[in-house]
């Protein structure tokens with residue numbers, strides 16, 4: 561089954577706890593939290609304090625996407641704040657193996673993310689060590705951008721890489737995922753769909769989740 565991870569980047573921050581609770585009640589599988597530092601990406605968002613607040617508002621796993629340079633400095637803080645999955649960008653980690661193991665040794669799941677222009681070969685040597693590959697289908701930094709079509713082929717190749725290595729690694733896709741393209745993305749090999757604007761711009765989250773399940777499973 562495909563898991564749905566609403567990204568709170570498009571939620572109403574003034575009512576964040578309520579928004580997260582509503583997403584949970586609507587049947588979301590995890591909460592995606594976008595951490596941006598204004599350096600790795602041209603936007604500044606959330607830190608460990610907000611992660612801690614979200615943790616108190618929901619039982620769902622927190623999927624924390626670090627779009628920051630030197631993520632190794634903040635791993636402990638995000639683990640303490642309640643992250644269940646911590647994902648770092650390959651482009652931000654010169655010592656990716658060390659960073660990945662630092663996260664694993666803290667007892668939570670680890671993901672590695674690739675920007676649209678980053679080749680899958682950059683994770684070839686680390687794929688056995690990671691739980692999740694986060695494939696960016698937009699250039700990270702903002703919600704509401706358009707899905708880059710060539711990502712579909714990249715997802716497909718990532719799936720083949722996982723299968724040929726007989727691994728359980730899951731593929732998460734982030735950026736421009738909508739009701740209209742969700743099925744294609746899943747058919748290409750995605751296990752988790754991040755949805756920011758497509759989810760939080762809805763009036764009725766429950767109704768949207770129903771439509772989405774119908775779109776995916778008929």
Ligand code: DX5
Nearest residue numbers: 567700701703704736756757
């Ligand atoms: C983009 C973030 C995404 C963002 C997706 O840099 O990593 O998680 O919230 O937003 P949508 O679904 O609106 O493209």
Ligand code: ZN
Nearest residue numbers: 594625734754
């Ligand atoms: Zn994200």
